[in-house]
Amino acid sequence: MGHAPDSGTAPRHVIAVLGSGETSPTMVTLHRELIARFGSTPPAAVLLETPYGFQENVADISARARSYFARSVGLTVEVATGLRGAQDAGSGAGLAALRAADWVFSGPGSPTYALARWRESPVADTLRDHVRLGRAMLVFASAAACTLGSRALPVYEIYKAGSPPHWLPGLDLLAPLGLDVAVIPHYDNAEGGTHDTRYSYLGERRLRVLEAELPEGAAVLGVDEHTAVVIDREAGTVDVRGRGGLTIRKRGESTVIPAGRSISLTELQDLAKDGKAVRLHRPEPAPAAPAPPSLSLPDLVRAAEGRFDAALARHDAPAMVEAVLALDRAIAEWADDTEEDEGADWARTVNHSLIVRLGKAAERPAVDLEKAVGLLLAARAELRGSGRFTTADLIRSALTALGVGVADTPDGTRWHRREPRP
Numbered sequence: 184m185g186h187a188p189d190s191g192t193a194p195r196h197v198i199a200v201l202g203s204g205e206t207s208p209t210m211v212t213l214h215r216e217l218i219a220r221f222g223s224t225p226p227a228a229v230l231l232e233t234p235y236g237f238q239e240n241v242a243d244i245s246a247r248a249r250s251y252f253a254r255s256v257g258l259t260v261e262v263a264t265g266l267r268g269a270q271d272a273g274s275g276a277g278l279a280a281l282r283a284a285d286w287v288f289s290g291p292g293s294p295t296y297a298l299a300r301w302r303e304s305p306v307a308d309t310l311r312d313h314v315r316l317g318r319a320m321l322v323f324a325s326a327a328a329c330t331l332g333s334r335a336l337p338v339y340e341i342y343k344a345g346s347p348p349h350w351l352p353g354l355d356l357l358a359p360l361g362l363d364v365a366v367i368p369h370y371d372n373a374e375g376g377t378h379d380t381r382y383s384y385l386g387e388r389r390l391r392v393l394e395a396e397l398p399e400g401a402a403v404l405g406v407d408e409h410t411a412v413v414i415d416r417e418a419g420t421v422d423v424r425g426r427g428g429l430t431i432r433k434r435g436e437s438t439v440i441p442a443g444r445s446i447s448l449t450e451l452q453d454l455a456k457d458g459k460a461v462r463l464h465r466p467e468p469a470p471a472a473p474a475p476p477s478l479s480l481p482d483l484v485r486a487a488e489g490r491f492d493a494a495l496a497r498h499d500a501p502a503m504v505e506a507v508l509a510l511d512r513a514i515a516e517w518a519d520d521t522e523e524d525e526g527a528d529w530a531r532t533v534n535h536s537l538i539v540r541l542g543k544a545a546e547r548p549a550v551d552l553e554k555a556v557g558l559l560l561a562a563r564a565e566l567r568g569s570g571r572f573t574t575a576d577l578i579r580s581a582l583t584a585l586g587v588g589v590a591d592t593p594d595g596t597r598w599h600r601r602e603p604r605p
Contacts (some may be wrong), residue, residue, distance in 0.1 A: 194220035195285060196317040196417040198357070200331065202368040202406035202427065205290045205324035206251040208516045209409045209479070213424050214256045217320065217413070218286070226285030226320070228252070228260040233300050234292025234326040236267030248290065260288065266306060282309050284319045289327035295337045298330055298351055307354055315359045317416070325368050329383075331356045333401065334365040336393075342384040348392045360416055361452045363401040365393075370405030371427055394435065402455040405430035409479060410442060419448045433458035483513040484530045491537050495544055503541055504558045508565060510534045511574050535577055542581030556587055560596055563589075 199217060204210050218226065232245050245262050252258040263277035281287065287310070289297075301307045313319040329335045334350035341348055350365065357364060369383040379386035382405065385393070394403060406412055407427020414421050422445045423429045429440040431454040438454055440446055487510035494502035514530050541559065559578050566575035579589050582598070590597045 194226070194320050195313070196415060197320045198314065198331070198360070198414045199320070199322045200328050200366060200406055200412045200414070201322070201324035202328070202370055202408050202410045203325055204409035204479070205322070206248050207409065209425065210411065211255045213411050214252070217322065218256055218258055221285065225258060227283055228258050228286045228288070229280050229284040230260050230262045231266060231281070231287060231289035231327070232262060233266055233306070234289060234294065234297040236300070237293065237296050241267060244291070248288070278305050278309065281306065286320045286322065287313065288322045290324040292326040293339055294326045294329035294335050295340060295351060297326060298335055298353070301330070301354065302352070310354060310356055314356050321356070328366050328368045328406065330354050332364045332366040332404065333358065334397070336365065336367055336383060336385070338383050341389065348385070348389040350393060350396060360414060360448065362404070362455055363398070364404040364455050365397065365401065367403055367405045369408055370430055371407040391435065394432070400456050402458070403430070403432040404455070405432060414448065416448065421446050421448055421451050431455055480513065480517045480527065480530055484510060484533050487513070488533060488537065491540070495540070500544070500555050500558050503544065504562045507534060507537050507541060508562055510537070511566065511571055515569070515571060534574065538574070538577045538581050542584055556582065556598055560589070560598060564596065
């Protein structure tokens with residue numbers, strides 16, 4: 184059963200569109216603020232796992248998402264059971280939970296797979312009712328965000344399988360808001376390096392082809408990575424949050440609303456229809472102080488590695504240890520992010536290499552061995568105390584390679600120099 188908010192707000196008239204990072208540390212503040220709109224009574228929260236329902240690790244992805252919201256936001260989220268695939272798209276229990284929800288979340292995976300299961304099923308009708316009647320707040324990210332517009336981007340088919348650029352019919356959930364748009368998350372993606380992977384891996388050339396297929400009154404709505412666009416239908420506001428921006432692209436011309444700024448829903452409608460915003464007769468708010476940019480996991484890895492290198496150059500063992508611990512803490516914080524699988528593996532590999540280098544650095548004449556070992560053992564104790572045993576074991580291995588034996592006793596950890604083998 185849904186809950187009435189304690190205040191005069193109407194949180195269910197909100198749609199939050201996230202470009203990526205939906206279960207990362209960068210979005211914790213946003214999620215907390217959205218949930219706070221429900222007042223003191225927690226909303227009935229439901230996770231739709233259909234976009235990744237075809238993956239073998241679907242249960243793990245859902246568990247990580249639920250863990251993220253419980254740990255970081257204090258929200259208990261129920262999985263809408265039986266809505267993973269076509270064979271159970273009308274599951275009674277899952278559909279009942281979805282219809283009774285106050286807050287609905289869906290994220291990574293394949294837009295094509297989700298649309299094929301939702302479009303002609305009761306799920307689509309339920310989502311339309313939620314938007315049209317304001318029955319639930321929708322928080323849709325990444326692949327799920329692609330399904331919101333009148334047209335949807337088949338990302339995998341174009342980028343991975345080589346299909347010609349084409350649109351799929353979307354759920355058109357933004358039509359009640361007066362928006363005829365195609366939503367493209369990951370809009371500022373830069374993973375390609377030497378080739379253009381902006382616009383959810385499309386690149387400029389293919390986006391121009393697709394843009395030409397849009398009708399006169401439609402536009403592209405691009406949401407950058409680790410960025411959220413919060414549309415409040417009742418208040419008539421559109422707030423951009425995070426570290427990127429919202430782009431309204433019309434006939435090759437783009438208007439960018441940066442994070443920290445707001446426009447009215449009417450202005451967004453006009454931009455999508457005509458490419459021009461109507462200036463409403465209202466005072467301009469004082470510009471807010473810019474928020475510090477949110478760092479992604481790759482940013483944190485590079486920063487930690489840079490601090491380690493600088494500390495190594497000046498033989499600063501404590502700073503080297505702190506760089507290792509800071510990176511390990513960052514990896515733990517990003518553990519529930521459903522889109523950082525490869526990034527997390529890379530981050531762990533980098534941190535492991537730093538630990539190996541830390542052990543080798545302790546062999547240098549300029550380093551006080553007893554002090555270095557003490558720092559390493561203190562770091563290992565912190566890691567073990569917080570349950571990060573894999574990294575703690577790597578420190579022990581580094582000490583072993585240094586010729587230091589470690590023994591955990593009831594009275595604490597003891598160490599000794601091992602005699603070299605003959």
